[in-house]
Amino acid sequence: MKKLALALLWFAALPLVACGGGPSAPTPSTGLPADAAAVAQERGLTADDIYAAVKTYTPSGKTDPYIMLASGGQSGQMLVIGVPSMRILKEIAVFTPEPWQGYGFGGSSDAVLAGGKVNGKDVLWGDTHHPSISETAGSYDGQFAFINDKANARVAVIDLRDFSTKQILKNPNAINDHGGAFVTPNTEYVIEGPQYAAPMSWAYAPLDQYKDKYIGLVTLWKFDRLKGRLDPANSFQIELPPYWQDLCDAGKGPSDGWFFCNSFNTELATGGVELGNPPFEAGTTKNDTDYLHIINWKKAEEDFKAGKGEKINGMAVLRLKTAIEDGILYFTPEAKSPHGSDVTPGGEYIVVGGKLDPHVTIYSFQKIQDTIKAGGLSKDQYGVPVLPLDKTMESQVELGLGPLHTVFDDKGYAYTSLFLDSAVARWTLGGPYASKHPEPGWKLVQKLPVQYNIGHITAVEGDTATPGGQFVVALNKWSIDRFANVGPLLPQNFQLVDIGKTGDQMKVLYDMPIGMAEPHYAQIIKVDRLKPFEVYPQVGWNAETMSVDPKATLKQEDAKVVRNGKEVEVFMTVIRSHYAPERVQVKKGDHVVWHLTSLERTRDATHGFALSGYNINLSLEPGKTETIEFTADQAGTYTYYCTEFCSALHLEMMGYFLVEP
């Protein structure tokens, strides 16, 4: 009886199994279709090429599972790239005016750009280096991104609800930076590390006073998540010796509360090749080791809150003496000319690559703490305690020539860019990671050639507490012969690398030319962590305040021109395919304040607003309100029109701006 029941169950289950696959189940592939095989043969594609194509090809209408935010290098912008398709989705204007987004051409973004003035002077470009997505508990939360401008020591805040720049801050006491932007695990602070030493607030001092007058200066910008802005009043700086600090990374997990920056001029070289001195390139590489800076930011924060900072240009600065006395700053030797200082996902180790040393050095945070506790430390020339290398080092792994920067995956592997070898090294982490991969810990597994001269490297959430695996992107500085020749200024080459399989099976999948600047670092986030607006939440939305603008015009009937003496205020609505009003008449010399509100609610129904002769162009995404202000100082007949092809009657979307003499 029992057997019969079982047999019946079997029969009952069969149709379920048979139907389980459903129509969407992929049919097992028995090879390429004949026409595709013919194309592959004609184009000389290998089996590897076909694998790469299938791995990266994103069919029309499908979207990418990952988004890469890449530094825009000298363009001063940030790139948004889909991974694995490697399609550029957007360029976010940050430090440089950009007309498509209406960034810096009359709208509210003018004020954002003005925040980046240096000594009151407009600086309308930037050298963006390291994007940093805001984090919660050490993982990207997809809310904000930060990026630094190395050339002028500035930091920008990008709101990832609308992928636009909300704030630029000029560092009041530094003139260049490099170790930024890096966030602490809950984005309490955005770290802006220095680079080339200069006197405090870049005051003048001759170079023979380098040792005494020149300083390094790391800034901790307090981030106000609710306002979506950095808060200078609650930010502070820590003075460092003039050692040319480089990249930084914040600790997490056990190392939360600390951050780590390396340095490369402990020689205090001051250059002067024209005077017969060794040039910087030689002067800064004389010593075998430089110093990894180990900084206790929680302690520094306590000191800052206790008022121990010295106010300089409105910013509290913890002097070097305080940093030493209060146990904020420690050094440990690192191989000379290092670049990356990268904390492992669990926060146990710090990995440092020395460009001129074939190893990566792995420091143990626990050993660092034990050594600090043990005391009896020697001091460097500025009095900073130095932890001996043999006491702080966990391991060293020989990878090859020019190790720069390291990222991590979900299988306990680390990936280090090798600049001189032009390769990506995959190697194994030891300790708690040893059980995640088949190989023993602290061993080189594979070196994959990349084309050419890789600088930074990035992996899916590869610098967070929760790396995603799957893909690495090699951010190559040279492309040489990888693309059709477009003249002597060549694109950079972002190379997508498949890291989905263990062992020595990494593969280059795709070359993506970047033909607008030389980017530095990039971060890759899972798309579902991002929650951007489809359209602005309400009509009349001011993208700067992220709320409805009191000057918005919510209905076309309310559009009007109000004159008050020589002040003319225009309340304009914008919708397919007309502006209201379509005639604006003023007198020469009038001061014009012009509010524009898009009444659109449909995704992608964006309008532009270009006003001839006045250097004005706006982007009015659905629901957005913008305000422009100018003096009508030239009499004449001007036109304004929509610069986004919005509809079949787009060309008719215009108006006349008449300035009476």
Add this chain to the structure above:
Amino acid sequence: MKSLKSLFTLDPDVKVLLPDGSTHNLADYLLPSALLMIGALLLMISMFLPYWSMTLKAPQYPKGLKVEIYVNHLQGDMREIDELNHYLGMPELDKGGQLERSISYYAIIVFGLLLIAGVFVHNQWAAIIALPILAYPLVFLADLFYILYQYGHSIDPKSALGGAIKPFTPPLLGEGKVGQFGTVANFEIGFYLVLGAIGVILIGLWFHRAAYKPLADARKRVRTAQAAA
């Protein structure tokens, strides 16, 4: 029908005594009242559900544009449809049927009250009272057709494309075409609830008649007997 009645047979020994001394099951009287009340309830529920919808499809609207008609309001992509319609010089969707929408709740409440009255009116007038309700879906459709006709025949010749299209009436049900848009019109759950309510009310009236006809007859017999005496 028997089983339907048995639902209301609380106790077969509880009987209704008619004037002539004959007895009927209590269920015979409870059932029609309950059905009329269920009809009223379904009508009430329909106020909160869409009656009709139109979906517009065009290449640049991958999700389509949909507007749902409730008895007292419209819901969906009216803003974008209006935006497109302004090129044709068509009136805003919200302009249509304003009077009907403003009185719809009251009308349905009146329907409910009529049905309650029906429970207490124990003669043919009960059916007469229910007549407006039976006519309700037909009136709704006729009015909707009129509104659609008005939309398609109120084209402003001064609008961008007003001169280029002929007056038209979007279909009440099924597919049509306006410009680059394919349209699909459908009845929605609210309308089907109304039809269901009418079905229930008709059955209720049938049982109503079945219950109260014997009562009226019994009264007649008693009166005839009294007159004879």
